[in-house]
Amino acid sequence: MSLSRARSYHDHFAEVISRETGIKLPSGKKVMIESRLRRRVQTLGFTSLDEYFRHLFEDGGFGAERSDVIDLITTNKTDFFREPAHFRCLVTDMLPDIIDRKQRLNRTVDLKVWSAACSDGSEAYTAAMLLEEAARNGMAFQYAILGTDISNRMVAAARRAIYTTQALALVPEALRTRYTMPGQTEDMRGMARIVPALRGKTNFTHLNLMDDSYPVDQDVDIIFLRNVLIYFEPEDQARVIARLARHLAPKGYLVVGHSESMTVKQPNLKQLTTAVYQKE
Structure with a gap:
């Protein structure tokens, strides 16, 4: 897959997450996205993140994956008595x-x-x-x-x-x-x-x-x-x-x-x- 195609998947993923959750995922978050999705990619048997993105956005898989993707991407940092x-x-x-x-x-x-x-x-x-x-x-x-x-x-x-x-x-x-x-x-x-x-x-x-x-x-x-x-x-x-x-x-x-x-x-x-x- 070409670099431009791979980048387009990341851009589209960021757009979808922003629309669905409001969370901003600028280009600097690419490594974070990859690290958080890596285990899901492996669990489903895909060989790469690009293959997983293709499943989400070209094969109609996002609907079934939506909840898991949001769980993985959202930041859940919290503590008792924080602030x-x-x-x-x-x-x-x-x-x-x-x-x-x-x-x-x-x-x-x-x-x-x-x-x-x-x-x-x-x-x-x-x-x-x-x-x-x-x-x-x-x-x-x-x-x-x-x-x-x-x-x-x-x-x-x-x-x-x-x-x-x-x-x-x-x-x-x-x-x-x-x-x-x-x-x-x-x-x-x-x-x-x-x-x-x-x-x-x-x-x-x-x-x-x-x-x-x-x-x-x-x-x-x-x-x-x-x-x-x-x-x-x-x-x-x-x-x-x-x-x-x-x-x-x-x-x-x-x-x-x-x-x-x-x-x-x-x-x-x-x-x-x-x-x-x-x-x-």
């Missing part, structure tokens, strides 16, 4: 404000939190631990957390809620003791699972942020969308933020990654602190 300032803000500012406003309106304080790119669930369960602690300490509210992700593999991992002890080392010891269960069998050595009480407050499902609409409530109190927008083109960033804003309750909060503050230019979202916005 901890956001979680301090959740406990000290956002939560008290939401409770106060709802109580003054004589409304039941049912808090809705959406982790809009939840990866393996670390962000959602971090929020759950902190909200559970706040409730244990006397704050009067109920809560539910929705986690969504484009990767079916990550959604399944979040539902399992099983993590290595290394991943959980970032959780403060008191919370780790209270909200995780160390594995008791040989196959669970070095692993622990989030306790049922927190798993029961969370729900994880597939969602593509590039869709024109989202099957999510439109009175969400807090939306986390952190370290995802950086992979999108500016036009897609604006469209996603506008759609998310429609799902926020009045005075609801949007939290993005620290490096993404400049991407939020939605007129009805007012910046309160670094990467934290409130719907006006």
